[in-house]
Amino acid sequence: MSPPAQSNGCGTKEGPGRLSSIYSEVQTSRLNHNLPLPSVLKSSFNVVDGPPSSAAGNPDEIKKLFPSLFGQPSAKLVAGQGGLPADKSLKIGVVLSGGQAPGGHNVISGIFDYLLERTKGSTMYGFKGGPAGVMKGKYVELTPDFVYPYRNQGGFDMICSGRDKIETPEQFTQAEETAKKLDLDGLVVIGGDDSNTNACLLAENFRSKNLKARVIGCPKTIDGDLKCKEVPTSFGFDTACKIYSEMIGNVMIDARSTGKYYHFMRLMGRAASHITLECALQTHPNITVIGEEVSAKKQTLKNVTDHISDIICKRAELGYNYGVILIPEGLIDFVPEVQQLIAELNEIIAHDTVDATGAWKSKLRSQSKDLFELLPQAIQEQLLLERDPHGNVQVAKIETEKMLIEMVETELAKRKQGGSYKGEFKGQSHFFGYEGRCGLPSNFDANYCYALGYGAGALLHSGKTGLISSVGNLNAPVEEWTVGGTALTNLMDVERRHGKFKPVIKKAMVELEGAPFKKFASLRDDWALKNRYVNPGPVQFVGPTSNFSNHTLALELNAQSAKRIKSSELKIQFCYSQ
Ligand code: FBP
Numbered sequence: 001m002s003p004p005a006q007s008n009g010c011g012t013k014e015g016p017g018r019l020s021s022i023y024s025e026v027q028t029s030r031l032n033h034n035l036p037l038p039s040v041l042k043s044s045f046n047v048v049d050g051p052p053s054s055a056a057g058n059p060d061e062i063k064k065l066f067p068s069l070f071g072q073p074s075a076k077l078v079a080g081q082g083g084l085p086a087d088k089s090l091k092i093g094v095v096l097s098g099g100q101a102p103g104g105h106n107v108i109s110g111i112f113d114y115l116l117e118r119t120k121g122s123t124m125y126g127f128k129g130g131p132a133g134v135m136k137g138k139y140v141e142l143t144p145d146f147v148y149p150y151r152n153q154g155g156f157d158m159i160c161s162g163r164d165k166i167e168t169p170e171q172f173t174q175a176e177e178t179a180k181k182l183d184l185d186g187l188v189v190i191g192g193d194d195s196n197t198n199a200c201l202l203a204e205n206f207r208s209k210n211l212k213a214r215v216i217g218c219p220k221t222i223d224g225d226l227k228c229k230e231v232p233t234s235f236g237f238d239t240a241c242k243i244y245s246e247m248i249g250n251v252m253i254d255a256r257s258t259g260k261y262y263h264f265m266r267l268m269g270r271a272a273s274h275i276t277l278e279c280a281l282q283t284h285p286n287i288t289v290i291g292e293e294v295s296a297k298k299q300t301l302k303n304v305t306d307h308i309s310d311i312i313c314k315r316a317e318l319g320y321n322y323g324v325i326l327i328p329e330g331l332i333d334f335v336p337e338v339q340q341l342i343a344e345l346n347e348i349i350a351h352d353t354v355d356a357t358g359a360w361k362s363k364l365r366s367q368s369k370d371l372f373e374l375l376p377q378a379i380q381e382q383l384l385l386e387r388d389p390h391g392n393v394q395v396a397k398i399e400t401e402k403m404l405i406e407m408v409e410t411e412l413a414k415r416k417q418g419g420s421y422k423g424e425f426k427g428q429s430h431f432f433g434y435e436g437r438c439g440l441p442s443n444f445d446a447n448y449c450y451a452l453g454y455g456a457g458a459l460l461h462s463g464k465t466g467l468i469s470s471v472g473n474l475n476a477p478v479e480e481w482t483v484g485g486t487a488l489t490n491l492m493d494v495e496r497r498h499g500k501f502k503p504v505i506k507k508a509m510v511e512l513e514g515a516p517f518k519k520f521a522s523l524r525d526d527w528a529l530k531n532r533y534v535n536p537g538p539v540q541f542v543g544p545t546s547n548f549s550n551h552t553l554a555l556e557l558n559a560q561s562a563k564r565i566k567s568s569e570l571k572i573q574f575c576y577s578q
Contacts, residue, residue, distance in 0.1 A: 020149035030152040035450040038481035044083040047462040049073040056506040057493035065503050068207045069466040076484035084461045089121040090185045096161040097191030101220045101236025102441040103449035105150035110453020130162020135174040155438040179213040186214045186460035192221035193505040200488035203466035214465035216456045224274035225507045230470045230486040238444045238550050240436035242539045245282035249535030255322045261428045264401040266327045268433040272509045273328035281551040284532040286323040291334035292510040305407040316423025341368040401429040444549040455483040475557040515559035516552045
């Protein structure tokens with residue numbers, strides 16, 4: 001396939017899309033980068049069912065919510081003759097849902113190439129602007145010229161994304177109408193936990209109405225909190241963490257060079273602290289706050305402030321009045337007292353008017369009211385901002401790093417007065433979030449996404465629905481990766497949202513007994529007082545480290561398969577000995 005001079009991207013009507021002719025040399029070389037496929041996808045294969053599935057929690061409730069899908073088996077692609085009919089033509093839609101994550105374009109390329117190579121005369125539609133595109137029937141037909149310039153490129157701008165939810169009966173009817181109008185055989189929903197929950201509801205709805213359209217999900221989110229045994233990681237996490245770690249490493253050198261600032265860096269990840277933990281493993285900061293630990297130890301904001309202040313005081317005694325502190329974006333939501341406050345605010349926002357009179361505050365319990373009044377005004381305002389369509393507090397907009405600088409400053413001033421602190425404290429705040437979401441995908445994400453997409457094509461071709469595309473054995477070379485689909489209902493539980501019980505995919509949080517956290521916990525005291533900073537540098541696309549994945553994945557897979565695999569065989573850079 002030769003590169004076309006120009007292509008239209010998202011918003012064809014509004015203006016041109018990407019011009020591969022003006023790509024940088026690196027972008028162009030990525031465009032031509034060959035994507036390897038797992039060997040099972042390179043020859044003839046059969047789709048084999050596993051045992052019946054259940055749910056992550058409350059199976060009886062999940063069964064009621066998904067009567068036609070509950071219990072269905074997961075599927076695995078197994079090499080062998082027979083295979084799927086190549087003369088079948090399919091009409092497949094794809095939608096990107098939620099926050100951007102490096103690799104999304106490769107999932108689309110994978111589905112596209114599957115249809116091109118394994119079916120005859122198929123058509124692929126890209127729904128524009130996220131689930132709203134499915135509801136409103138806004139789509140673009142994907143052609144080789146259209147798809148090509150986005151190969152191995154970051155961003156979601158080929159068809160763009162959105163955070164709308166297909167929720168009400170009217171919205172389900174709109175989605176049904178689109179599926180009927182386009183005569184869809186299938187839809188691939190590329191999204192995080194909420195979007196895949198939505199994909200499962202859509203699959204259930206289509207099946208209950210006897211529509212031929214099947215729905216397959218794909219695990220996307222830089223946050224890394226959509227994972228389970230069968231889905232070892234979500235795409236985008238690897239690249240985003242590498243980009244943030246490069247930036248953290250640079251700031252570490254700056255901190256050491258001037259010796260005058262404490263850098264408080266908030267890292268994206270609205271619920272789980274996986275990104276913060278991974279970046280800590282890559283760069284060795286002086287202090288890392290892990291939300292799940294704060295929650296498990298039932299720490300208050302004062303406890304967190306004291307912990308940071310204690311280390312700053314000890315470092316001052318050693319002559320260091322600088323340092324680097326990592327904070328997860330979702331921290332505020334982990335502090336039990338703030339959690340309680342947010343839960344009460346959610347109920348109030350869902351049912352009352354929150355206005356300047358402050359009358360609504362009388363609905364807060366007295367402890368929550370006191371805490372709310374104690375918080376800096378900017379944080380109060382940020383806590384009252386509109387929830388996202390899934391009912392989540394928009395933690396990306398809460399400047400926890402600034403709040404902690406203020407609280408630590410006040411605490412250190414008190415200690416200075418009491419004579420227990422003799423150092424100088426100047427805080428610098430950073431938020432590393434959007435910077436990491438659209439980078440050129442790392443080799444790992446590029447290959448993983450292509451396999452996820454190609455696999456999703458195979459699942460739809462075999463008539464599967466309500467599954468999430470699952471690629472496993474990721475600690476082995478790509479050729480040995482396994483490919484299949486996991487029942488989405490198997491990942492479901494129920495949760496209270498907008499004041500009602502709703503099905504949700506259980507988020508995978510940082511496990512305090514898990515290998516990545518244990519590794520971090522065994523090293524953090526050393527990193528706190530001695531400066532063990534590591535600067536991993538930019539994402540590498542060629543060379544000896546280019547195929548390394550990340551510490552979290554390697555440590556988790558190594559722990560799972562410790563008996564089978566020696567750590568020296570893992571394609572991962574371990575730098576703990578420094
Ligand atoms: P997804 O879970 O949809 O992948 O989004 C993750 C994320 O990047 C979070 O880390 C962040 O809090 C949020 O999106 C920001 O959302 P928005 O793009 O709407 O500002």
